[in-house]
Amino acid sequence: MLALLVLIAxxxxxxxxxxxxxxxxxxxxxxxxxxxxxxxxxxVDFIPPGWxxxxxxxxxxxxxxxxxxxxxxxxxxxVMVRVADxxxxxxxxxxxxxxxxxxxxxxxxxxxxxxxxxxPSKVWGIDLMRMDLEVPFVRLTGKxxxxxxxxxxxxxxxxxxxxxxxxxxxxxxYPKRDYSPLSSSYVAGIQTSLAWR
Numbered sequence: 304m305l306a307l308l309v310l311i312a313x314x315x316x317x318x319x320x321x322x323x324x325x326x327x328x329x330x331x332x333x334x335x336x337x338x339x340x341x342x343x344x345x346x347v348d349f350i351p352p353g354w355x356x357x358x359x360x361x362x363x364x365x366x367x368x369x370x371x372x373x374x375x376x377x378x379x380x381x382v383m384v385r386v387a388d389x390x391x392x393x394x395x396x397x398x399x400x401x402x403x404x405x406x407x408x409x410x411x412x413x414x415x416x417x418x419x420x421x422x423p424s425k426v427w428g429i430d431l432m433r434m435d436l437e438v439p440f441v442r443l444t445g446k447x448x449x450x451x452x453x454x455x456x457x458x459x460x461x462x463x464x465x466x467x468x469x470x471x472x473x474x475x476x477y478p479k480r481d482y483s484p485l486s487s488s489y490v491a492g493i494q495t496s497l498a499w500r
Contacts, residue, residue, distance in 0.1 A: 315448075317348040317359075317394075321437075321455045323492015327367065341366045342490050348385050359383040359396060361433070365482055365488075373407040375423075379459070381433045385461065386477075390449075391498075395436040402461055402486075403429045404456050421470045426482055428463035446500035455494035460487045489498070 313369045320343070343363050350357030365377040381400030387393065398399030408423035462485045471479040 309416045315350050315352060315391075317492055317496050318346070318498075319349070319496030320345050320410075321492055322495035323455055323457070323490045325457075325468055325490035325492075326487060328487045328489060329365060338367055338491070340488060342488075342492070346378050346380075346383075348383075348396075348464060348481065350391070352386060355387050355388070355389065355391075357385045357387075359385045359398075361398075361435075373409070375405045375407045377405075379433075379461075381430050381459075383433070383435075384424060391469070392442065393436070393438055395434070397434045398430075399432060400430045402430055404428070408468075419470055419472050422468040422477055424465075424467045426463045426465035426467065428461055428465075428486075430459055430461040432461075433457065433459045437496070448497065450495075450497050452493065455499075457490045457493045459490075460485075462486060 322341075324339065324344045327340050335436055339355045343362050344363035346361040348357060348359035351468045359382075360381060361379070361381045363379045365379065366375070376471045379400060381394040381398045383398035385394060387395075404424075404426040404432055406424040408428065409419070409421040430480060434454065435457035437453050437455050439451040441453070442449055442451040463483075464483040466479045467482045467484065469480055474499050
């Protein structure tokens with residue numbers, strides 16, 4: 304732990320945000336065709352001076368166009384190994400992490416049949432692999448760091464495993480079903496970053 308703190312203290316720090324869109328090529332929605340998605344995220348990287356490798360953390364929110372599940376939010380957190388070119392203009396990385404789906408509940412009346420409701424569900428999963436790349440097209444360099452904006456590309460492969468609450472009618476017990484889809488998403492967008500030494 305002490306070695307990690309020392310490494311962070313002497314590293315160049317890069318903080319940024321990205322937004323993008325793409326498609327889901329996996330089976331998360333249990334549909335045969337790819338589904339459109341949008342992502343917004345923040346990241347922080349630490350690369351020691353004179354090194355071309357370091358580590359970082361990425362946090363993202365995902366929104367999907369349609370869904371066979373009433374997904375309220377999807378969140379990903381990945382720990383990354385960062386690799387930069389010698390000028391630290393092009394930065395890429397690979398890593399893994401965790402993800403979570405928050406699925407909406409439901410409550411409504413069905414006339415004489417009684418109440419229909421579904422409890423909210425939370426399903427955890429893992430990112431088995433994440434790869435991303437930033438290629439800047441604008442970079443403003445100062446005495447203590449730089450500000451850049453560029454194209455952003457990412458590929459994420461992971462899976463969920465858990466139970467989802469299903470709709471019940473009247474006072475029957477809450478039914479549940481297993482939920483364990485694979486997920487593979489492809490995203491392109493814009494990323495801005497601020498680095499200081």
